[in-house]
Structure formats: structure tokens, C-alpha cells
Amino acid sequence: MTQKKRLYWGNENINLPPLDLTLVQRESYEQFLTLDLQKYLREISPIEDFTGKTWELSFGSYYFEEPKLTPDEATVKGLTYDVPLRVKVKLINKITGDETQQDVFLGDLPKMTTRGTFIVSGIERAVVNQLVRAPGAFFAGSVDPSTGRILYTAELRPMRGSWLELTVGKNDVLTAKIDRHRKFYVTTLLRALGIEDEEEIKALFKDVDTNVDHQYIFATLAKDNNHTQAEALLDLYDKIRPGEPAVLENAKNLFFQSFFDPRRYDLDKVGRYKLNKKLGLAIENKPENQVLQKADLIAIIKYLIGLQNGVGEVDDIDHLANRRVRRVGELLGATAFRIGLLRLERSIKEKMSLVKPEESVTPVQLINARPVIATISEFFRRNRLSTILDQTNPLAEIDNLRRLSVMGTGGVTRERASFSMRDINASQYGRICPVRSPEGPNIGLVTYLSLYTRINKYGFLESPYRQVMKKHVAKEITYLPPDDEQNYYITHAGIEMDKNGNIV
Secondary structure (H helix, E strand, C coil): CCCCCCCCCCCCCCCCCCCCCCHHHHHHHHHHHHHHHHHHHHHHCCEECCCCCCEEEEEEEEEECCCCCCHHHHHHHCCCCEEEEEEEEEEEECCCCCEEEEEEEEEEEECCCCCCCEEECCEEEEECEEEEECCEEEEEEEECCCCCCEEEEEEEECCECCCEEEEECCCCCEEEEECCCCCEEHHHHHHHCCCCCHHHHHHHCCCCCCCCCCCHHHHHHHHCCCCCHHHHHHHHHHHHCCCCCCCHHHHHHHHHHHHCCCCCCECHHHHHHHHHHHHCCCCCCCHHHCCCCHHHHHHHHHHHHHHHCCCCCCCCCCCHHHEEEECHHHHHHHHHHHHHHHHHHHHHHHHHHHCCCCCCCCHHHHCCCHHHHHHHHHHHHHCCCEEECCCCCHHHHHHHHCEEECCCCCCCCCCCCCHHHHCCCHHHCCCECCCCCCCCCCCCCEEEECCCCEECCCCCEEEEEEEEECCEEEEEEEEECHHHHCCCCCCCCCCCECCCCEEC
16 A cells, blocks of 8 residues: 655645644643643642641552443443543541551542543534633733823733733822722832832832933832831731731731642743743743742833833733644543542542541442542533534534634633634744634634644644745745744745745
């Protein structure tokens, strides 16, 4: 049998990469099974009883058993094509020191077919890719009607947790809001972080707060009546939880949980990458640095003051540098598997509290996989991004797997979607098909991936280019993410060249 090869009916001078149209789905689900599962298990491990003195249960490595059915058998019998997940679990009695280890069943995970689809209750389904706002810091400006000045705002959006919004007022005072609660001064936030001294705060921003007519840090300090970390924490607590008695210990806990507890606040590797790139930081992208850092806040305030002084650029929220793709692995992990594990954790803690220290108990008795099974089942049956595979023809199947939607959990609704979100953006060149979109209320909200685009490890769409050096077009293909693309001049792929690759 002869090997298939590509035929060119025009100039054969384009060294295009091989096509794998379902890789988008398969690659993501493989990452979920091999890497993300371990991350979610680590997040809840170890689990202790409510007192933290008697029982401790920790999850170790995991493995999958062989599927009981083939895809064809599952389709014919109306069953789900899945694999049992088993986890090595260790239970420690802290009082007696006894340890028990067992392999525990943690639910059946749907197994992806070679075509990038799932078979759930005998029906072939595909999970649509979701295009969402990336976590990170975003800057915008608007004209103040009373003064005519452009006043800028900064938003720090994590993957999970509290939003922080910083604003420049018309009187040059910098204010902040947490989750759109009442305003407080930015210097109060700095003092809550432990930067109490007024001179130290001034010294931090002396290199950017240089406008003699508008001194933002001086104006903010003059308005701020808090002078110590304790005063700042109590003031923040009063703004976030008005009406509740302000106790210093409670204020510390709330502030810590809002920005520094990895279980409640998570920038993810994407948010850390975006912050480092936007603000010129060099913070290592590792899990412990994926919460808010003191350097992040200082850099955001500096950038905001710089914008007021004419240095820096605002962000286009519809640019693909600020939007990323959540694929099947991330969607299933974040919106189903993680939620199921958190419910399982609560269930285990409740069972631990009912077991006396002298009683004999095994991990299997404490763990019931139903919460995990239920959330995964609900994801495939009810999530609007989980669709019945379009089987009109083979091309329609591939189309379904390469579809992008801004709607769904964590996205927008068609009623709230702005015109700019539906419109074509220049950054879509080589990444998203500018023509293909349904008519009607979903126009611009449902789109399709371009043929040769690929998705990088942060979820950003990369487009293939060939570099031009002194009118000579290189044969090697370079993939560029949308934010790097802005540093180059781009021309279309159909530009005329001679047989040596020189632009005519």
C-alpha cells in the first residue's frame, strides 16, 4: 500500500505542518488524565477530621482499570464507555499511630474515543471548546465628564477567587474595591499587606509618581486615616462585611482567605504568566506563587500611575491575547471533577467525626464515590457545552469538535454579549475563521478554529507564520501567540514569491 502524500496545484513552496483536526480534544483530555487529576487530588489531600486531632486521610497515586466495553458495544447497549478510577489511599489514626492503606474506587471516568468524542448512555457526545477571559491584570480608561481627563482603572481577575478593582479618582486619589464592595484607599490595602510606614510607601512609587501637578500617592496618603496594619485590616473587614463586629483575628483570616489561600484564590499558571508578561515581573511560575504577591499589587499600582502619566497601554478585552480556550480536560476537571472531590471531602470529614479513635475503620468505609460520579454525569448530561455529536456527515463531526463558544459556565450569556465581542478582531487572523458563525442570536458568539491554529499550554491560540529576513521567506514555520504578534509586521500568506522564496 503506497503512502498518501499531499498534492499542490499551485506553487509548491509552503511547508505546512501535518493536519490533526481532533488533536485539540485528545491532547486536552490526555492532560486531564495524566496531570490535572493529580493536581485536584493534591488540593484536598490530606483530609483531617473537624478537630484535626484524630484521623488523617491522604490520596497517593492513581491508575485506571481496563474498560469493560468497547465503544461499539456501549453504543449498541445504551451504556457509557468509561474506565474505573482507583486511588491509593492512606488512613492514619493520629492517637494510636495505626496506618491503613487501600486501593479505593473513585468513580468511572468516561473514556475518549480515538475520534475525540465520548459515548454516554449509548449516545456519542462532543464537548465544545470555550473561549473565556484570561486571568490577569487588565487596564482600561474613560473620560471623566467633569474634568475632561482620562482616568484609568485596573482589574485583577484570578481564575478563582475575589476580584480586585483599582481606580484613579478625579481628585488624584487611588481607591480599590474587592468584589465590588465599598471603596477603600489603595494605601489601606498596602498597609494591610504590612507596608505601614508612610515614607516607605512614598519610596516604593517615587520612580513613577513624578507628575508635579498630579501626585497620586501623596493625595491618597493625605486622605487615608489608617496608619497601622491592624487599623487597615479592620477597615477592610468593615468594608467587605458591613454590620458585622470587626475583630482583628477575623479581619486577618478574611484578608488571608481572600488573596493568599490557594483553595479560595488561584491565579493559575495562566494568570501568573499574564501578570509577569504585562507588568515585567520575574516571579517563578509555580503553584505556591499562583496567589497574590506583594510585588503584583505594587506593580499594578505603578502601571496605573504610569498610564495616568502617559506611559503604558490599555488592554483590548476582545483581543485574543486576553482570551483563552478552555478545552474538554479543563472544563471537566474544573466544573465537575473538582466540585465532586470537594463534596467528597466534606462527606469524609463528616464520617470521620462519627468514628471513635478506638474503633477500627478502613479508607473504603469512609469514601463513597457517589459525589464524584454524580458531578461527572451531570456535566455530560446537562452542561450546555456538552453536545450530542453532529453526525450529518464526517465533516460535520470534525466541525463539532473544533467549535468555539463564549457561552456556558464561566462565560457570557447571549443577552449580555456586547457587539464588540461578536465582532471580528484583528487578532483572529490565522486563529479563528472570520466567516463561519451561525446567524441569529448566536452570531459571533459561536465560532470555529482555523485549520492550522494550535493551542499552547496556557490555552492561547497560536498562529503559524514564516519569518521574512531581507525579503527572503524562511521555510520553517514559527507559531506566535497573539501578544507576541504585536511586535511584528504581518502580511497575508498569499503574497507572491519566486521559486527561491524571495518576495517578488
